[in-house]
Amino acid sequence: MNNYFAATPSPNKRNPRWPDDLHVVALAGGVGGAKLAAGLQAVLPPGALSVIVNTGDDFEHWGLTICPDLDTVLYNLAGVNNPETGWGRADESFAVLHAMGLLGGEDWFRLGDRDLAVHLRRAEWLRQGLSMTEITDRLRRSFGIRSTILPMSDAPVRTLVHTDEGDLPFQHYFVGRRCEPCVIDISFVGAAESELPDAAYAALTAADVIVFCPSNPYLSLDPILSVDGMRALLRKVRAPKVAVAPIVGGKALKGPAAKMMREMGYPVTPVTIAAHYDDVLDGFVLDREDAAAAGHVRMPALVTDTIMSDLESKARLAEAVLDFAAPLIPRLRQPTTPTHARATVG
Numbered sequence: 001m002n003n004y005f006a007a008t009p010s011p012n013k014r015n016p017r018w019p020d021d022l023h024v025v026a027l028a029g030g031v032g033g034a035k036l037a038a039g040l041q042a043v044l045p046p047g048a049l050s051v052i053v054n055t056g057d058d059f060e061h062w063g064l065t066i067c068p069d070l071d072t073v074l075y076n077l078a079g080v081n082n083p084e085t086g087w088g089r090a091d092e093s094f095a096v097l098h099a100m101g102l103l104g105g106e107d108w109f110r111l112g113d114r115d116l117a118v119h120l121r122r123a124e125w126l127r128q129g130l131s132m133t134e135i136t137d138r139l140r141r142s143f144g145i146r147s148t149i150l151p152m153s154d155a156p157v158r159t160l161v162h163t164d165e166g167d168l169p170f171q172h173y174f175v176g177r178r179c180e181p182c183v184i185d186i187s188f189v190g191a192a193e194s195e196l197p198d199a200a201y202a203a204l205t206a207a208d209v210i211v212f213c214p215s216n217p218y219l220s221l222d223p224i225l226s227v228d229g230m231r232a233l234l235r236k237v238r239a240p241k242v243a244v245a246p247i248v249g250g251k252a253l254k255g256p257a258a259k260m261m262r263e264m265g266y267p268v269t270p271v272t273i274a275a276h277y278d279d280v281l282d283g284f285v286l287d288r289e290d291a292a293a294a295g296h297v298r299m300p301a302l303v304t305d306t307i308m309s310d311l312e313s314k315a316r317l318a319e320a321v322l323d324f325a326a327p328l329i330p331r332l333r334q335p336t337t338p339t340h341a342r343a344t345v346g
């Protein structure tokens with residue numbers, strides 16, 4: 001099922017610039033995060049990547065718990081995602097959605113038939129008392145994925161968007177209202193009572209590199225950082241933490257990040273994103289189009305091509321990010337024959 005290994009530029013071979021047995025953790029939301037996760041999976045040996053995924057977008061719908069970001073990462077790492085939308089599955093049909101509409105049921109959120117099978121299976125396992133971590137691992141094994149996919153929390157955390165039209169649950173803001181209301185603030189209901197599951201904690205403490213994917217910082221990565229103890233843990237672990245900017249040339253790579261930044265009064269530049277994670281980051285990656293901004297970022301910066309249009313560009317960015325992070329790994333874990341000094345332009 002996984003078709004990434006054949007198409008990669010340097011398919012899963014050991015890279016002499018990186019330590020042996022490199023463990024990488026990626027923090028990801030939806031489509032942008034899943035793209036870089038797919039690139040990282042393509043350039044790393046099997047099993048070397050763990051992706052900790054936002055679950056703040058999860059919601060109850062048709063009596064089921066829907067986990068859009070977990071599923072987006074799952075489908076992208078399995079190579080079965082819809083290539084146009086980035087979310088949902090390729091070769092999807094919508095017979096159930098159509099029938100639901102005819103019954104007067106909710107059809108504003110486009111759940112496909114194949115996708116629905118995943119939600120039904122997850123619901124069955126949730127009823128049996130399995131944790132979201134265990135369910136996600138069962139799903140990724142069913143899809144033949146060799147990377148680990150980890151929810152940020154086993155307990156529900158729900159993103160609530162405070163807008164000029166009132167408070168909107170995330171998917172009602174994002175899909176139902178197409179991100180049109182003006183955002184005033186965002187909160188993560190349940191975050192204070194949540195905790196990082198053991199598997200996610202173990203992945204972070206064993207990581208050599210932690211990558212903040214180019215996901216929406218306010219809607220996708222902040223929920224992960226809001227899990228109780230997460231920010232403190234990130235500050236404590238020794239692995240270098242490197243973020244990839246989701247803003248290029250004043251525009252969001254995908255979704256409403258730029259619109260939200262304007263609404264919340266922030267300059268729409270990668271510098272704002274770097275400052276947002278200032279307390280935890282060791283390095284920042286920004287696009288060539290924003291090269292002039294690199295000097296305004298208060299940490300080592302890599303300027304490179306960050307647009308990911310196909311597997312090759314995802315893998316190329318992943319490799320550049322890891323090359324940038326590798327010299328920042330504590331000395332004991334450096335490769336025996338160093339070939340690389342700290343990068344500034346890749």
Ligand code: FO1
Pocket residue numbers: 029030031057067068069071072087088108109110111112115171174175220
């Ligand atoms: N996004 C949309 O814009 N419209 C949809 O109808 C929609 C359905 C959907 C179904 C399953 C799934 O896993 C994701 C889906 N998404 C849809 C994407 C999702 O709302 C967002 O991408 C994320 O929550 C933001 O990261």
